[in-house]
Amino acid sequence: MNFWLVKSEPDAYGWYHFTEQGRAIWDGVRNYQARNNLRAMQLGDQVLFYHSVINPAVVGLASVVKEAYQDPTVPDDPRWVVVELEPVMAFDLPVTLSQIKSEPLLANLSLIRQSRLSVMPVRPDEFELILKMGQKRMLDDRMSE
Template identity: 65%
Template sequence: MNYWLVKSEPHKYSWEKFNEDKRTFWDGVRNYQARNNLRDMREGDLVLFYHSNEGKCVVGVAKVVRESYQDPTTPDPNWVVVDLSPVETLKKPVTLEQIKNESSLKDISLIRQGRLSVMPLKAAEFDKILEMGS
C-alpha cells in the first residue's frame, strides 16, 4: 500500500463537501509532478486530505477507489484524475505548524514543496500525522 497527501482549498472543495458527496474524482491537477503522483496511486491506497490556504491542516483520511484515468474536465490527454472516497475525519486537525515542529516530518513534501498538490508520504509519516490527529 502507498500513502499520499492531497490538498484542496476549503472554499473550492472542503472535507465536509467531500463527505456529503461520498466520492469524487480528483481533478484540476495541472502540475506534472502532481500528475505523475496521481498516476502512481493504486486502488486501496490511503490519502490524507489537507485544507490549504485557509486552515492549513490535515482534516481527514480518504482512499483511492479508482486508479488514474483521463481528466473529464479537459480534452488534453496529459491530465488524469483518480476517484477518492472519505474514510474518516481526524479527531483533531493537524496543522501545518504542528507538522513543521515534528522532527520526524521534516522531509515531507508538504514542507519542502509547499505548492505541490498531490504528494507521496512514507508509511511512518502517514502514521505519525494520524497519531497527531487522534
C-alpha cells in the same frame, strides 16, 4: 499500499463537501509532478486530506477507489488524469501545518519541502505519525464533552 496527501482549499472543496458528496473525482491537477503522483496511486492507497490556505491542516483520511484515468474536464488533452477518492474518516483533531513543521520526524515531508505541490507521496512512517496526531484526543477535549 502507498500513502499520499492531497491539498484542497476548504472554501472551494473542503472535507465537508467531500463527505457530503461521498466520492470525488480528483480533477483539475495541472502540475506534471502532481499528475505523475496521481498516475502512481493504486486502488486502496490511503490519502491524507489537507485543507490549504485557510487554517492549513490535515483534516481527514480518504482512500483511492479508482485508479488514474483521463481527466473528463479536458477530454482532448491526454496529459491530465484524475483518480477517485472516498472519505474514510475525519480526524478527531486537525493536524495543523505548524504542528507538522514543529515535528522533527516530519522535516522531510513533501508538504514542507514542496509547499505548492497539490498531490504528494507520504512515507509510511510520516503517514502513521500524522494519523496518530489526528486521532489523539487530549484530556482537556474529553473533559469538555
